[in-house]
Amino acid sequence: MKIHHISENNSILNKFISEIRDVQVQKDAMRFRRNIERIGEIISYELSKELSYNIEKITTPLGSKDIALFEKDVVICSILRAGLPLHQGILNYFDHAESAFISAYRYHPNNDADFDIKVEYFASPSLEGKTLILADPMLATGQSLVAVYEAIKRYGTPKKIHLASVIASADGINFIKDKFGSNADLWIATIDDKLNDKGYIVPGLGDAGDLAFGPKQ
Template sequence: MIEDRRWEGVYSFEDSPFLMEVLTELRDKNTDSIAFRKGLVKLGRYMGYELTKTMEFEKIKVETPLEETKGVIAKDRKNIVIITVLRAAIPLMEGLIKTLEHARVGIISASRGKPPEFEIDVKYVKIPEIKPEDTVIITDPMIATGSTLTAVIQEIKKYNPPKRIVVLGVLAAPEGIEKIKKKFPEVEIFITKIDRELNSKGYILPGLGDAGDRAFGEPTKV
């Protein structure tokens, strides 16, 4: 895990050969939907493990069949709310919840409009109770313009304030991170890799295309 010096509280996993290999497969235009979904699940699970390194642990005593010894329990790991941004984040959430099995899960449906405005339409919100001791993890594979996530974070802030708000994703453009950190400097961002830039259509370069379409198929045009 590497902290990016351009911002406070922004981390990437470019030092992990395993995650870089998974990301390489996701980038490949020839990777089919099944393999793409499986790759997102792998990333979610592994990044969940890494995220626990930033959580609070409590030292305890435990009795083995032979003697007493020292152990730990992760208090924060049992106080997790995962907010899934439909639809591309579903496999990412599936991987996360394999590590953070106590998590309560919420859903937000938010769609991004056309350039250059990129207006965000939040259509559906279903969030469980948020407690002061909770870590809220927002899963969204692509942090592109940052518009969707700023809208989602604004929605979450209507509820009780949690201990932490964390954004977890696969790829990010510097422009998107900058927008989020400028409006919500306290939000932490964990991303597999930070890419170069956005194009005029708001896609990350080099990127991997539309994560939702690649995971679940392109929607029917009417």
């Protein structure tokens, strides 16, 4: 799996990352969602460089011009509910893409730190032979992405998979490397070194779903 760590090179991306981490700025849920959306747009721009392109002739009022345009075979699949703002940012750039949505959450059967990943809902077009962008803002342990990938395989085999996340842990990246293999690229805005004993990214930013949409029961 090829890893694209976007914030390795300084850019305006740093500002958006700083604001989604900042405990004071986080209090504005609308700004938090917008910053995740902006990060999705930046990831999309970088990711677009790796897509397949065809030459198309475009007619202008004064003539015509051959322009390389990417193939319109993209499906964006986001993990509910935290993935919705990231999904919108990606969709802003890939506005001809199809959309898929899947639910995945941590289930603690013994009310302790151990958990399983429950996948209960999936709505998707066929993925056969298409370019799949699988979006989840937080790549912590990596178990959610793997569970989701296993669940969606029956909808077809994508020709290419792009994983898009805002913050990843080094452990999570190492966990998914072998699970996705050479057919997948990971596009990550920034990487943190550690997970705590509950499997959350440190320093991270907290619960992205709660920050975007409010606390859940």
